[in-house]
Amino acid sequence: MxxxxxxxxxxxxxxxxxxxxxxxxxxxxxxxxxxxxxxxxxxxxxxxxxxxxxxxxxxxxxxxxxxxxxxxxxxxxxxxxxxxxxxxxxxxTGTDIHISIPERRPDVIAEILIDAVLTEHQEGSARAAALRTAHRRGHDVGSAERARTRPGRLGPERSLNAVEPVLESYGFEPDRQAPTTLRLLNCPFHHLTARDTELVCGINHAFLTGVLDGLETTGINAVLAPHPGRCCVEFCEPGADAGA
Structure with a gap:
């Protein structure tokens, strides 16, 4: 699906x-x-x-x-x-307005989980289906952004330039540490992590990896780097020391 x-x-x-x-x-x-x-x-x-x-x-x-x-x-x-x-x-217009400072986006996780449950009977366990669905959702988001901006070939630094507006729109509060390192200062799904940290962080990681894949970035990975007070995912070049 x-x-x-x-x-x-x-x-x-x-x-x-x-x-x-x-x-x-x-x-x-x-x-x-x-x-x-x-x-x-x-x-x-x-x-x-x-x-x-x-x-x-x-x-x-x-x-x-x-x-x-x-x-x-x-x-x-x-x-x-x-x-x-x-x-x-x-x-x-049908637009729902909600305010949260910092930004929280539990609706994204909820939509992914609903889609995952609907596909469970076809593709295996609900957890695995959730991760696949999260990646597909992220890929759709990244593809739409690439189609909108037409950035051409994206190396490491330009990849982060391309993904930052997407991250900002989802409430991650991206913070560029270096030309090719990006931390996320806010977790939009914070309140859901108390229910199952491993699952929510895994879904988040799959979603953000999908965004990169949809954007067709190169030389940058979304890596799990849990740290108190920040999102569990960082963006960096392969082999870089994430989570410091």
Missing amino acids: TTAATPPEPTAENRVESVAVLTDGQRRRVFGFVRRARRPVTREEVAADSGVSVKLAAFHLDKLVEAGLLRTRYETPAGVRKVGRRPKVYEP
Whole structure:
């Protein structure tokens, strides 16, 4: 079974900005109304629900669109009489917003484990299937990044340049120690390691190895190098002293 590549998720900075937009009480009410409607709504409907002018409703709606929480298009909603040109309507984007500092990403591990269990009957034990699935998921992520950036041939240093943005987007907080050595200061899956450290670290290692393989890097390995307060994986040249 091939795991489909997942679309890029909002960065931590994007999520903070989205939450900041919702600090305004009136804007939260507008957002809540649009979400509860379960259909595209007009500025006039939002204004009527919120008890504000259409102009102010439009202002709040457009701020929510800018933050990525709503999307907009032109159409006549069901139950609204068509008069003249189609009105601008708003609906949720479906993006879930969560904030954690430092970044935690248990959802990635959860998705991998679910996919692994679904393939267990075909490919062996659940643990082995989890590692295979993690590598496939990482490979999809790396391949998508390579297709997006078209970096050409990647030697050791350029490999780390290519993988750093991916690691940052997943909350690993990459820290370049040398041109060809990269530590990860944060484990996005930290809370899950208490359940089974060996399994979670193994999945993490397989996922990050898959990212490198998808990017088609050379001269850099993802190696297990457990260290208190850091991710268990580091990136370095083969034979380098990892974990110091």
